[in-house]
Every structure is written in C-alpha cells, then in structure tokens.
Amino acid sequence: MARRGFQDQLVSLEEDVLYMSELVSERLRMGLSALEQKDRELAMEVIEGDDEINSLYLKLEGDCIDLLALQQPVAGDLRFVASSFKVITDLERIGDLATNLGTYTLDAERDVYPDVDVQAIGDMTVEMIEDAMTAYENEDPEACFAIADRDDELDRLCERASEIVVRDLIESEIEDGEDVESTMADVSRLLLTIRDLERVGDHAVNIAARTLYMVENSDELIY
DSSP states (O other), rough: HHHHHHHHHHHHHHHHHHHHHHHHHHHHHHHHHHHTTTTTTHHHHHTHHHHHHHHHHHHHHHHHHHHHIOOOOOHHHHHHHHHHHHHHHHHHHHHHHHHHHHHHHHOSOOOOOOOOHHHHHHHHHHHHHHHHEEEEEEEETTHHHHHHHHHHHHHHHHHHHHHHHHHHHHOOOHHHOOOHHHHHHHHHHHHHHHHHHHHHHHHHHHHHHHHHHHHHHHOTTTO
C-alpha cells in the first residue's frame, strides 16, 4: 500500500512539472507578444505573473525534497525525482527570462533593426521548451539529442542577429539632433533580448540532458 502511495506521488510530481512547463511557455509567448506589440499591459501581466511561477517552483522543490528524504527512492525512481528537480529549476529560470522580456517592453522607445527577426528566434525557443518537455513526458532519448542539435541552430541565429546589430551600429551615422543615449539604450535592449532568448534555448537543452539522464542513466548531454 505504501509503495502504491509512493507511485501516486511520482505521477503527481510529473503532472505538476508538466503544468509548470505549460505555464512558463505561455508566459514566454506573452512576453514575446508584448515586445512585438509594445503592449505595456501585457508586459505587466508577465512581470507580475512571475510570483506564481516562483511559488509553484518552491512547492515542487519541497515535494522533491520530501520524496528524496522520506521515501528514499532508488535506481530509476531516484533519477526521476532528481531530474525533475533540475527540470523545475530550469523552468523557473526561463520564467525569469520571460519577465525580462516584459521589462524590455516597458523600456522600449522605438523599433530598431527590423532585419532582426526576434519573434522567429523566440518562436524557436518556445518550440524547444515544448519539445524538451514532451521528451520528458514520453521518456524519449532520441528527442533529447534532437533538441541539443537544434540548439546549435539557435546559437547561429542569435550570433547572426547580434552581428547585424553591432555592424549596423558601427556603420551608422548619428543624425543631428538624434538622441544618442536613447539609440544606445534601444540597441542594448535588443542585444539583451537576443542573449536572453539564447539562454532559454540553453535551458531547454538542460531539460533534455536531465531527461536523458533520467531515462538512460546517461550524462552525455550534461557535460
């Protein structure tokens, strides 16, 4: 009977981790939409919603600690709980990066560098998170490697986008009367946005790496 209760706790933990991932992915989408539309109300919703993600993280952290301390799982169950703890940590950090997008929206003065498709990069990161969580749910090692491979593509897109911004800034001539400080602030915001989206991809790979460890006891993607 005790064992059945323990298995129920494991199922509940998985369901809660998946729910947290859905919440985080939705907040990231909202942050991207706020940035694209310069929607200050939506940006504030993302920023204020970070408390919900943090509270859920702390709750699940406590659940993982209780399972480790009180149930003392072994082998596969131990890897599942330990990996789930790592997954929620990455999800919480993605939530922080989504909050950053909300803050950048509030600070934005104008559109800069339309040649840099931030939304396409953002869409890719959301897909990577969702694919990583599907791999976690389905215990799919092949999908874990696919996510790691896709991160290389994301890194190239982010590097190219940053190069465009920096090159254009170097080559541009500030017109008379143009607010240099405002221009530099907008450029800095865009570079930070690109950097944060690249970090979201890194967290998706971390989730895939922990999933691979959970399923096959392999640390190949962790290092």
